[in-house]
Amino acid sequence: MMTENLQTAIDKLRIHDVYLKGSISQCANSFEPKYAPDIDKLEVQTKHLVKGAEVVKLDETLFLMRVFIELGARWVDNSITDEAKSIRAFIEAEFVAEYSMDEELEQACVDEYALKNASYHVWPYWRELLMNQCNRMYLPRYVLPTMQLAQNRRQIDENAIEDR
Template structure:
């Protein structure tokens, strides 16, 4: 029953929101000291780990050409890091894990901006932020990650066409 009410809230938001813009808020790309992806022998053995989290949302009231406009913005943090995974060690019958050896990181925060038409309510906006905004941001992230990794000489990363945020069962409003 709760899933049906969440689907109803999501549908309400879909009916009230119109995509206006998707843009990069900030980004960072780093190669760790001593690592050169072009010449390091370990460059061929790197694993890639990903981050995808809806971090917050906000509603803005703007004055535009003598008309009040209400916008809904969703902030999504995305990232990839190239790591050398440690070999598991067995000591005293238990497996101990060492931390990954991070070699490179690319991270970005994208904003998806929507015009609010009507009154969807906070619950509907929360559901939309967690379950729909990533659909609009994802193509921009895919292109950004591919081009940045190639510019940094990192192994090519081809992301799938769609991915959901990792916090899609939490409330985005709780992330502020």
């Protein structure tokens, strides 16, 4: 559902940049995906966390909102009961989505946009990184679905359209 805070943020924010802040990928010491006979039996678990958002004043008329998003995938052997030992491989990344704005938004607008919309801009970069890293590590191909935020698209005033 579109709230007033979210609509205000959508109206005032312009995507400025999306970039990778850091990433890590690793296989467990004894795990060799290229030669693992039961690799297709591993379960994939994913992580998606909006870590935070900040607003930086660049000059008198320009502000920058930065949203930090952590994403990850791990391949788990469910036949191992110890959770730490069940993780056979993982890929994690932190992305930053930057938005420019001409006036500072209220914190409620920043928070709601960060939680509900920022991941939409980061998602294609995460999908590409994950698929490529799976190939490089000989992990099973894992394709994330495309992200769609139908509920959070800019609302168009029906009366404004009729007036044209």
